[in-house]
Amino acid sequence: xxxxxxxxxxxxxxxxxxxxxxxxxxxxxxxxxxxxxxxxxxxxxxxxxxxxxxxxxxxxxxxxxxxxxxxxxxxxxxxxxxxxxxxxxxxxxxxxxxxxxxxxxxxxxxxxxxxxxxxxxxxxxxxxxxxxxxxxxxxxxxxxxxxxxxxxxxxxxxxxxxxxxxxxxxxxxxxxxxxxxxxxxx
Numbered sequence: 073x074x075x076x077x078x079x080x081x082x083x084x085x086x087x088x089x090x091x092x093x094x095x096x097x098x099x100x101x102x103x104x105x106x107x108x109x110x111x112x113x114x115x116x117x118x119x120x121x122x123x124x125x126x127x128x129x130x131x132x133x134x135x136x137x138x139x140x141x142x143x144x145x146x147x148x149x150x151x152x153x154x155x156x157x158x159x160x161x162x163x164x165x166x167x168x169x170x171x172x173x174x175x176x177x178x179x180x181x182x183x184x185x186x187x188x189x190x191x192x193x194x195x196x197x198x199x200x201x202x203x204x205x206x207x208x209x210x211x212x213x214x215x216x217x218x219x220x221x222x223x224x225x226x227x228x229x230x231x232x233x234x235x236x237x238x239x240x241x242x243x244x245x246x247x248x249x250x251x252x253x254x255x256x257x258x
Contacts, residue, residue: 095133096255097169099177099246107250108177116140117176119245120167131164136254138172139164169254174245189236196230 094112101107110116110130116138117127132139144161203222206212212219246252 094130095257097133097138097175098253098255099175100251100253102249102251107246108175109255110138110175118167119173120171121173122171126165126167128165133254136170137166137168139166169252172252174247175252176244177246178244185236185240189233189240192233192236193230194233196226196228196233199226200230 097110097116099107099109110133112130112132115127115129117125119125126140126142128140128142130138131141142163142165143159144163145157146160147155147157150156200223203219203226204214207214207219214220214223
C-alpha cells in the first residue's frame with residue numbers, strides 16, 4: 073500500500089512540475105512599472121487598431137497572440153412562458169498583441185465622475201436659459217445685480233462641468249503613453 077502511495081505522489085509531483093505556464097500580456101507605464109498583467113483565464117476587454125472591441129476570458133496567450141473565448145448568447149422561451157438566455161456557441165478570436173490599441177485596466181474607474189460633469193453642464197445651461205426666460209417675461213435686466221450673480225453662478229457651474237469632462241475625464245482604458253508588452257515565459 074505504501075509503495076503505491078509513494079508512486080502516486082511522485083507522479084503527481086512530476087505532472088505538476090512539467091505543466092507549461094501560459095505567456096503574459098502586461099500593461100506598463102512609461103517608466104516600466106506594471107499597471108496590470110493578463111494571464112490565461114483572466115477577463116480582458118480591449119480595442120483593436122481597427123476600432124473593434126473584444127471582451128471575454130483569455131483562453132490562451134501563445135507566440136504574441138491573444139486567444140479570447142467569445143460566446144453567442146440568445147434569448148429564448150422557457151416552458152413557463154418567460155425568457156431565458158442560453159449559450160448557443162463558443163468560439164475563439166485571436167489577435168496579435170501589437171494590434172491592440174488600448175486595454176481596459178480600471179473597469180470601475182470614474183463612472184460617477186463622468187456623469188457628474190455632464191449633469192453639471194446641463195444644470196448650468198438650464199439655469200442660464202431659465203433665468204433669461206424669466207428675465208424677459210418679468211422685464212428684469214440682465215445687468216441687475218441679483219440677476220448677474222445667479223447668471224455668474226450658473227455659468228460657473230457649466231464651466232466646472234466642462235473642465236471636469238475635458239481635463240479630468242476618467243477613462244478605464246490605457247492611455248497613449250502606456251505600453252502593452254508581451255512576456256514570454258519559455
